[in-house]
Amino acid sequence: MLTFERTFEQCQELITDLSFERVHRWKNQHPDSKVIGYFPVYAPAEIIHAADMLPVGLNGGGDRLDIQYADARFGSFICSIIKTTLELGLTEHLKVFDGILFSSICDSARNLCFVMKRNFPDLYVDFLHLPHNPSSTASVDFLTSEYRRLIQELERIGGKQITDAGLQRAIALYNRNRQLIRSLYTFRAQMPHLLRAWESYVLVRAGNFMPVEEHNSLLEESLEQLPQRSGKPRDSIRIVVEGAFCEQPPLDLIKLVEDAGCYLVDDDFVIGQSWFVEDVPVDGDPVHALAESYVNRSVYSSVRHDFRAPRWEGLVDKVKRSRADAVLFLIAKFCEPAYFDYVLFKKQLEKLGVPHLLLEFEEKQFTFDRVRTEVETFVESLVFD
Amino acid sequence: MGEAKHTEYRGSIHQRQKELMLKWYERLNEAAETGTPPTASLMISGNCIELLEAFGAVPIYPEVNALQLAIRHQSLEPILAAEEMGYAPDSCAYVKADIGCYLKGITPTSGKLPKPDLVLCNFVGCNTYVKWFEHTAELTGSKLYVLDVPFLREQDPSQADIDYVIRQLKEVVTLLEQITGRKFDYDRFVEAVRCSAQVEELWSQIKHLARRSPSPFDAYFDAITLMGPLYVYRATPEGVEFFSAALEEMQARVAAHQGVYDQEKFRLVIEGPPPYPYFRTFRDMFAKWKACTVASTYSTVGGLWEFGARHDPDHPFESVALHMLSQNVTNRNYLQRYEQIRRYLEEWNADGLVIHFVKSCRLFSAGQGDMRDYVTKTLGIPTLYIESDLEDPRYFAEAQTRNRIDAFFETLEHSKLTAKAV
Numbered sequence: 001m002l003t004f005e006r007t008f009e010q011c012q013e014l015i016t017d018l019s020f021e022r023v024h025r026w027k028n029q030h031p032d033s034k035v036i037g038y039f040p041v042y043a044p045a046e047i048i049h050a051a052d053m054l055p056v057g058l059n060g061g062g063d064r065l066d067i068q069y070a071d072a073r074f075g076s077f078i079c080s081i082i083k084t085t086l087e088l089g090l091t092e093h094l095k096v097f098d099g100i101l102f103s104s105i106c107d108s109a110r111n112l113c114f115v116m117k118r119n120f121p122d123l124y125v126d127f128l129h130l131p132h133n134p135s136s137t138a139s140v141d142f143l144t145s146e147y148r149r150l151i152q153e154l155e156r157i158g159g160k161q162i163t164d165a166g167l168q169r170a171i172a173l174y175n176r177n178r179q180l181i182r183s184l185y186t187f188r189a190q191m192p193h194l195l196r197a198w199e200s201y202v203l204v205r206a207g208n209f210m211p212v213e214e215h216n217s218l219l220e221e222s223l224e225q226l227p228q229r230s231g232k233p234r235d236s237i238r239i240v241v242e243g244a245f246c247e248q249p250p251l252d253l254i255k256l257v258e259d260a261g262c263y264l265v266d267d268d269f270v271i272g273q274s275w276f277v278e279d280v281p282v283d284g285d286p287v288h289a290l291a292e293s294y295v296n297r298s299v300y301s302s303v304r305h306d307f308r309a310p311r312w313e314g315l316v317d318k319v320k321r322s323r324a325d326a327v328l329f330l331i332a333k334f335c336e337p338a339y340f341d342y343v344l345f346k347k348q349l350e351k352l353g354v355p356h357l358l359l360e361f362e363e364k365q366f367t368f369d370r371v372r373t374e375v376e377t378f379v380e381s382l383v384f385d
Numbered sequence: 386m387g388e389a390k391h392t393e394y395r396g397s398i399h400q401r402q403k404e405l406m407l408k409w410y411e412r413l414n415e416a417a418e419t420g421t422p423p424t425a426s427l428m429i430s431g432n433c434i435e436l437l438e439a440f441g442a443v444p445i446y447p448e449v450n451a452l453q454l455a456i457r458h459q460s461l462e463p464i465l466a467a468e469e470m471g472y473a474p475d476s477c478a479y480v481k482a483d484i485g486c487y488l489k490g491i492t493p494t495s496g497k498l499p500k501p502d503l504v505l506c507n508f509v510g511c512n513t514y515v516k517w518f519e520h521t522a523e524l525t526g527s528k529l530y531v532l533d534v535p536f537l538r539e540q541d542p543s544q545a546d547i548d549y550v551i552r553q554l555k556e557v558v559t560l561l562e563q564i565t566g567r568k569f570d571y572d573r574f575v576e577a578v579r580c581s582a583q584v585e586e587l588w589s590q591i592k593h594l595a596r597r598s599p600s601p602f603d604a605y606f607d608a609i610t611l612m613g614p615l616y617v618y619r620a621t622p623e624g625v626e627f628f629s630a631a632l633e634e635m636q637a638r639v640a641a642h643q644g645v646y647d648q649e650k651f652r653l654v655i656e657g658p659p660p661y662p663y664f665r666t667f668r669d670m671f672a673k674w675k676a677c678t679v680a681s682t683y684s685t686v687g688g689l690w691e692f693g694a695r696h697d698p699d700h701p702f703e704s705v706a707l708h709m710l711s712q713n714v715t716n717r718n719y720l721q722r723y724e725q726i727r728r729y730l731e732e733w734n735a736d737g738l739v740i741h742f743v744k745s746c747r748l749f750s751a752g753q754g755d756m757r758d759y760v761t762k763t764l765g766i767p768t769l770y771i772e773s774d775l776e777d778p779r780y781f782a783e784a785q786t787r788n789r790i791d792a793f794f795e796t797l798e799h800s801k802l803t804a805k806a807v
């Protein structure tokens with residue numbers, strides 16, 4: 001089992017490595033290919049892959065980056081990931097990237113896209129408008145053309161043509177990736193004593209920095225070995241985490257919540273990596289398939305608008321499916337999309353009698369005493385209820 | 386420096402503006418009492434009021450209600466009510482004030498506000514809009530439609546962007562037919578688009594008068610007064626009549642060399658919404674220095690027309706779509722805002738830029754530090770950066786704001802004098 005523990009350690013190193021060493025290595029091995037980063041929450045990695053490029057999910061600077069310049073550009077009341085992402089650029093950490101994609105998730109990220117464009121004129125910076133009106137039949141057509149625009153741009157900067165066959169291969173690979181992530185989550189919900197949330201988190205997020213083929217192998221090996229792990233069920237309450245879909249909480253915070261007596265049986269960490277609830281069709285027009293899947297078969301999220309069904313239905317489903325006792329709202333400071341949804345989520349949970357707790361976090365957070373007490377009190381109140 | 390003077394333009398249009406806004410609230414009250422006329426909630430920026438006009442439907446603008454409340458120093462109570470319900474202290478206070486009013490039954494006048502027949506969210510860049518209207522629909526039980534307008538990520542909208550918006554506009558037509566039981570009146574729609582085009586032409590001419598020195602009005606503080614009728618009446622003959630009168634009055638002032646102050650000492654561009662809870666106080670801080678705003682980005686939330694764009698009655702749907710996509714400051718990208726400011730500074734011949742960072746509004750404020758960097762370093766124009774809020778009175782640090790404004794003008798005055806001396 002030692003190798004297995006080592007895997008988690010390596011993944012943890014990978015996701016906290018601000019020098020993007022792994023990505024540099026890939027680029028050295030593929031000198032004719034480009035690296036395209038994408039800001040959360042979702043990007044069609046399949047298209048980047050089909051362009052023979054490496055898609056890299058960016059998730060801010062974590063707790064290892066000192067902010068020297070970005071504060072002056074993005075002032076008060078702005079979440080941390082906006083600043084750390086810009087800081088990474090201003091401190092030359094993003095040199096390995098040839099392009100960065102943003103999408104319509106919130107107003108801060110939207111403006112960051114164009115601030116990046118101005119400050120890094122050599123970088124290909126683009127903004128994808130992901131539709132907010134899935135009820136309209138026009139939205140699939142629109143997104144299809146938006147994806148075709150991206151294809152043209154990637155062909156331009158990469159000099160290679162993107163083919164339908166290449167896209168279909170990529171879709172199959174990412175379908176497999178999402179299936180594996182789903183299996184990992186199912187395993188965790190069933191056997192939370194054998195797989196801790198932070199472990200599954202680093203395992204999934206590591207996929208942001210390697211080709212999908214490699215990540216698939218990593219997940220397959222892990223899923224094979226997991227049942228052989230030994231561990232005793234703990235006396236913990238089952239919790240669903242909601243609200244950490246974009247800026248990521250410090251790893252220590254996730255560990256702390258578990259140590260305080262919680263099984264995190266489901267969450268929305270790096271949710272873009274398991275964005276579709278079903279496989280994207282591999283037959284037919286692949287661009288249309290990606291667009292249609294986005295519009296009709298995406299997960300619910302605070303940054304995806306679909307007024308055909310209220311978002312809270314998604315959360316309530318999740319709670320039921322994972323047989324959770326409570327919901328933990330883990331929300332990045334100043335994250336407006338999460339905070340607005342919190343109000344309606346909370347209202348529904350209270351109607352259904354599901355207990356919940358709100359914790360605010362920042363990427364850079366080092367003292368957790370207050371948070372620990374809050375979680376412990378919450379757990380106690382549930383255990384003795 | 387002399388005492389602060391209450392110098393603002395108060396001609397007959399000021400009175401007319403009040404009457405028009407009251408009339409609007411009366412119609413909303415009538416809708417609340419009798420069920421007619423039909424109503425729809427709309428967002429100000431990039432709105433498609435022409436479609437409502439075609440149905441004889443009246444818009445409800447929650448933003449206008451919220452700002453009225455703040456100007457009258459009544460916004461804190463509803464904000465607190467919303468926070469009690471779970472809204473975060475740092476989320477947009479417009480939303481909180483509006484939701485709080487709904488919870489507490491507060492309305493902007495003594496009249497009632499109707500339950501909207503349709504909550505029509507024209508999503509033009511502000512993600513908070515979508516959340517806001519989702520919540521309104523949830524609270525009121527009204528039907529929601531989110532009209533998704535692709536963000537202007539390239540210089541101009543693509544054909545795919547335009548087609549997408551037009552198809553949704555036509556869906557809204559069908560929806561309004563179902564909801565109101567009225568048939569879509571195409572001729573009335575074209576007429577509404579024609580009125581909009583006229584109002585835009587008049588409004589644009591008014592704005593261009595501010596290129597004169599002295600400017601006949603303040604293009605921030607006075608422009609805000611004119612904005613109410615612009616939103617509610619743009620697509621109507623009353624709107625055309627109001628803005629014709631406004632233009633005439635302004636032209637007369639130009640002819641008589643009447644400026645905002647007896648002597649216009651500084652010409653400014655202002656970026657960002659105003660601190661409505663301290664609107665008067667804030668204005669006086671500039672009046673003290675006889676500093677006149679000659680252009681402002683906030684006054685282009687409803688539409689950006691001073692550079693030539695207009696609605697077009699020959700292509701009504703397409704021009705409504707284009708208006709939503711590219712002719713309002715909120716759906717234009719951040720670098721286009723830099724460019725807009727650069728043009729104002731140069732073509733309206735301004736001495737400096739004031740950036741008012743409002744904590745509620747990330748759409749306006751996220752990245753304004755970078756904007757300052759661009760204006761000061763790349764353009765070499767003096768810039769003042771101040772922070773407060775547009776709705777929440779708890780974020781206005783009066784003494785500190787005053788000191789910063791005074792210091793800015795002292796430096797500006799000094800550099801003007803030195804420049805003259807050279």
Ligand code: SF4
Pocket residue numbers: 079080081082105106107108109246247303332334335336337338
């Ligand atoms: S954390 Fe929230 S506010 Fe910040 S960029 Fe992400 S979605 Fe936007």
Ligand code: SF4
Pocket residue numbers: 477478479480511512513514715745746747748749
């Ligand atoms: S965030 Fe800004 S633009 Fe959006 S509703 Fe609030 S004040 Fe208006």
